[in-house]
Amino acid sequence: MMTMRRGLAAALILVALVCVKAQGGNNPCVREDAQKSCSACISTASECGWCLVEDYEKPRCDKIQNHARPDGCDPSAITSPQDSLYLEENVKVRDGELPEDAVQLQPQRVKIKIRPNKPVRIPITFRQAENYPVDLYYLMDLSNSMEDDKTKLAELGNLIAERMSAITKNFRLGFGSFVDKVVMPYVSTVPRKLKVPCRTSNGDPCEAPYGFKNHLSLDLDTSQFAQQVMSASVSGNLDAPEGGFDAIMQAVACENEIGWRSVSRRMMVFSTDAGFHYAGDGKLGGIVKPNDGHCHMSNNLYTESSNQDYPSVSQVTSKLKEKSVSIIFAVTKDQFSIYEKLAKVIESSTTGELANDSANIVDLIEDNYNKITSFVQLKSENVGKNISVKFFSRCFGEDEAETDTCEKLKIGQNVTFSAEVTVTQCPKDRKSWKQELSIYPAGLAERLFLELDIICECECENADNEIPNSPKCFDGNGTYECGVCSCNPGRYGENCECDSSEVSSKESDKKCLGNSTVPCSGRGQCVCGKCVCNPGYGELYCQCDNQACDYTEFGICGGSERGVCNCGVCECNPGYEGDTCSCRKGNSSCVGSNGMECSGHGKCSCNQCFCDAQYMGPTCDDCPACPGKCEENKACVQCAAFDSGPLTEEQCNRDCRKDLIHIQSELPNRPGIRKCQFKDDDDCLFSFTYQYMPNGEVDIVVQRTKSCPESVNVLAIVGGVVGGIVAVGLALLLIWKLLTFIHDRREFAKFENERQHAKWDTGGNPIYKQATSTFTNPTYSGKQG
CATH class of the missing domain: 3.30.1680.10 (ligand-binding face of the semaphorins, domain 2)
Known part of the structure; x- marks a missing residue:
């Protein structure tokens, strides 16, 4: 222009x-x-x-x-x-016995006419569908160190299928293995070592090394899994890291060979006890051709293992995202930290610690499957540089927050999001006024496609509404639109x-000089002999600065209602005065209820009271020790906040300023706030605060909850008294019994002591006479004849 x-x-x-x-x-x-x-x-x-x-x-x-x-x-x-939103495809979320019947993301396609810098929200519903198809591919490191893990996996194969079938009826299981590239220094290229790189614990020869092998494509007949794992032989290599990235890339890229379904939750279990080679490591073996990320499988073997370098972390991440495959890294304890860091950069992936012989693999798969499926994370893709997408959700709470993730999601449960799309500016290329982007749940193939038609042109600018060479444009020197x-x-x-x-003609500039030596006083442009002043300047030659006046809190010269700035001087409107037109004429707003100016506790300036210390309010009639406005506002607070009090609904609407009464969960605590508390009709205490605003009105904040006295529990009191009496009686009885027992014990002990120390009289009894009598013959000599 x-x-x-x-x-x-x-x-x-x-x-x-x-x-x-x-x-x-x-x-x-x-x-x-x-x-x-x-x-x-x-x-x-x-x-x-x-x-x-x-x-x-x-x-x-x-x-x-x-x-x-x-x-x-x-x-x-x-x-x-104005913008508009049309749901072109909006099938409701639902469970399904067949893969094509289950719908987890609603809507599926939306057309939006969107205006720049005006956000448009699209409601999105996600459902963790019951019996949603699951494809689980087990990718295992079959180097010699994993021999015992292979044996245990074969034993637990049926249990894996049984556990997963309990989660979904539509479950398929597959199996693949990897070792490393068959070149030095990864494996020994000695001819006999290429045939038999090692011996198993039983002394059997190991299988020749290979890059990646698909033993069992995804199949509903899960009984074959254990057979294939058991029949697979371990192999051997030289260095510690393995060719796991090659295997992941082929297992994901070769959709037909592996048997991935288009409608399913695709999952891969990656099991190893070693690290991984990545892009650049292939140069050690003379391999310089970068990995192309395509499928190279023949007879279930990776054919380009020795010709292409290992994929990079970004290639693996991008391919897993492209094919919507979630990966579970089941690794031993010494490798856990490495793969945990890797999982953080791969979308919808987790890491689990594998036992030394993989005995915990069933629980590990089930736990990590639940971990992946118990939360949903929405992502956006193909978003242009002039477009932003934000996600909002309440998940299962009450307050909406900006988040793209909801956790603790259960099967059959719905969660609602809002996707906020904003176009920051119109693209310069007219072809980019129509764009398509998509929103998807991480780890799933379902997509919500958004067709954006960006409104970058008014209808009056269409070619049909233009008038080229219009006479309205000075003899046809322009197009009228x-x-x-x-x-x-x-x-x-x-x-x-x-x-x-x-x-730049002299005549044109001369007409714009005025009393200045610079056209338009240097504050505008001289156009066709007339000054067009810059914003904030006025008069014929832009000599007046209409923004040089003082500002107040209401604006320049007190705001347009009080005055205007004219060449650096405030011209006040009727009823206002002062250098900045901020003063109201008179003192009518300063007279207090006692008839005194500022109630005798301040000075009136610009028809506004400036209160002495400790006093506040429009007329300085309030202070910490004063009754204040608590009683005055009590009735309005009761009727507006609690539908109680002496005022009827009609009186409340007529006499109370409900727009100044705000109900909050907590009362504010700021300087200048007065707190009030009263007892309501239900004997509960209600609290509120009030504060004077600059315009003299009172702002009231009411606490939503009351403080009510606890009701008396008569039954508890009676029960307590009776229980107390019984308890005291039992205690007294117990004490009496104890005292009696102690007294008896003492008396018995005393008796025993006296009995043991008793001394009986041994003298003869004068009236006692023995039952027998003894006589002696004096003539008997004691001799026998």
Whole structure:
């Protein structure tokens, strides 16, 4: 656009800029670049609209609400294209017995007409479908160190199928193995070593080395898995790292050979006890050709193993993402940290620690499968550089947050997202005004396709609505479109009236000098002999600075309602005074309820009270020790927040400012806030705070919950008393019994002691007479005859 048109646009913007600054805001629609054309206007911001009225003196591009003012643009002449959203394919999420019946992502295809800088939200539903098809390919390192793992895997093959079949009825299982490239220094190329690189623990010869072999394509007959694992032989190589990346690339790229289904959750278990070779390592064996990422399989063997280098980490990551394959790294403890770092850069992958003989492989697969499927992460792809996509969800909570992931998802459970698409600017290439991008759940092949039709042009700019060489454009020197002239080369000005060859003529500059030695006082442009002032300057030669006045919190010169800036001086509107027009005339707003100015606790300036220390309020009638406004606001708080109190609903709507009463979970704690607390009709305490705003009104915040006294539990009290009495009685009985027992023990001990120490009298009894009598014969000599 030519110089004069830019200058005229700048002049038109001046009025809008003054209004915007007076409101303390920012209006992007009145920028100079937005005034160039209708397409530039609608690309600036979502609230911008273009006025089609001929000879419109205000900015043609402005906020729609500004255009709609009584002195603005004719409503029928305002153009502001609106976005639209059409669900072209919207099959509801559902479970399914057959693969083609299950739907996990809704909708599937959406057409959007989208305007730059205006976000559009698309609701998305994800469901973890029951019996969704699962393809599990077990890729195993069959170097000699994994011999015992192979044996254990064969034993557990049926158990793997049984566990996975309990999760989904539609389960297929496959098996493949890898060793390394058959070149030095990875394997020994000695002829006998190429045939028999090692011996097994039983003394049997190992199989010849190979890169990757597909033993069993994905099959519903899972009983074959154990047979194939058992029949597979281990092999041997020289270095520690293995050719796992070659195997992953072929197992993913060769969809037909492996048997991946188009509708399924594709999963791969990668089992090894060693590290991996990656891009560049092939040079050690003289292999310099980069890996092309394509399928090279013949008779279930990787044919380009010795001709192409190993794939890079980014190639493997990209191929797994492209084919929607989730990978579980089942590795031994010493390799866990390496593969854990690798899993962080591969989408929808996890790492599990493998036992020395793989005995825990069944639990490892099941646990990591649940880990992968228990959360959903939405991704976007093919997003242009001028487009951004954000995701929002409540998951299973109450508050919406910006997130692309939801966890703890169960089978058969729905979760809702919102995808917010924003076009930041219109592409320069017209062909890029139509774009297609997609949104997908990580690890799944289902896609939501978004067809974007970017609104980069107003309808009035279509070729059918243009008037080339219009007489409205100064004798046909331009094309009339959207109410303005688009000038032909060499012409400029609002109506293309200026000839570019006369821009620097002395006569033109002389008309713009005035009392200055510089055209337009150096504050504008001289266009066709007239000054077009820069925003903020005015008068004939731009000599006045209409932005040099002082600013207040309401804007320059107190805002448009109080005054305007004219050549650096504030001209106040009626009812206002002062250098910045910030003072209201009179003191009517300062008189307190006691009839005194500022209630005797402050000074009135600009019809506003400036209170002494400790006093506050519009008329300085409130203080920490004063009754304040608690009682005054009590009734309104009760009716507005709790539907209680003395006021009826009609009285509440009539006498209370409900727009100033806000209900929150917690009360604010800031300087200048007064807290109030009262008992409500239900004997519960309710609390609220109030604070004076700059305009003198009272802002009230009410705590949502009340503090209620706990109800008396009569049964508990009676039960407690009875229980206490019983307990005391039992205690007293126990004490009596204990004392009695102690007394008896003491008496018995005393008796025993006395009995043991008793001394009986041994003297004769005078009345005692023995039962027998003894007589002696004096003549008996004691001899026998």
